Amino acid sequence: MRILVTGAQGILGQAIRESLASRNTLYLWGRDEGDVRDLERIRTSAKGIEFDAVIHAAAMTAVDRCETELDLAMATNRDGTRNVAALARERGATLVYVSTDYVFDGSKQGPYVEDDPPRPINAYGRSKLAGEEATREAGGKFLIARTSWVFGEGGKNFVDAIAEKLQRREAPEVVTDQQGSPTYARDLARGIEKLLRIGATGTVHVTNSGVTSWHGFAVEIARYLGSPLTVRETTSDRFPRPAPRPKNSVLSGERYRALTGESLPSWQEALHDYLGRRSVRKGAAA
């Protein structure tokens, strides 16, 4: 496939480059090729290239900053998506819009299915939901791939933050009252590729398998690294942040499984793979 990727310097963008380049022709766009808020600029950048799909991974992802910079969040996540969707439609390509568990309010008991009504509780979630609506309204072929708790090379992520704390011999304190499915950017990239290859459209949840809390996630990081430190428990009300987070971020993998005949690996396997590669990288850098 020929795939145009926006946000190529972000966590997912880098994983797409690592995991998909050998089987596909990739056009990797960072900000230099076009700020997605500028439709004419991205049209110009796309002149002379042919692509079957656009994986739109560019987004304003700083969840707390979105609370105070809502205009920028909407300009990037809603209007930018409308622009990328227009480009994809004009060129007859399938748009993959990468969306988030944060479109839900977290009050459901059990995993969210694709058709559950979204009800975001923070500005980031509202801007990403507006991006979903822009994707549907554009009139082209689209796939909305909702994911959650992404970790991977090339950006700030929870796994590195906890690992670095443990290595400084500081015991992390982590919330127990938010549940979700950590997702390795490489598995997400491969999952999206699989969905594109089978021609899936509409909305599909794409996460690693299994459920944990942020605390459980941190405990597994400490265990894998052989840290003697205890990961201390806390709760969201004792750890207030500008943007409220949903308590339940668990996305059902049933539709993904029905479409592809398989599930993404467990979050533990994915975490071990990431931490193994991370120690090789650190070793190589030392």
Ligand SMILES: NC(=O)c1ccc[n+]([C@@H]2O[C@H](COP(=O)([O-])OP(=O)(O)OC[C@H]3O[C@@H](n4cnc5c(N)ncnc54)[C@H](OP(=O)(O)O)[C@@H]3O)[C@@H](O)[C@H]2O)c1
């Ligand atoms: N990370 C998560 O936990 C998570 C969870 C659910 C869904 N998602 C979604 O997954 C997708 C990929 O996220 P990620 O984790 O890879 O995020 P990321 O590491 O923050 O990458 C996003 C990239 O988009 C770029 N970008 C921001 N505004 C732009 C603009 N106006 N024009 C062009 N590029 C722009 C950023 O560049 P700068 O660094 O220069 O700003 C960055 O390289 C996003 O749609 C996100 O909403 C992420």
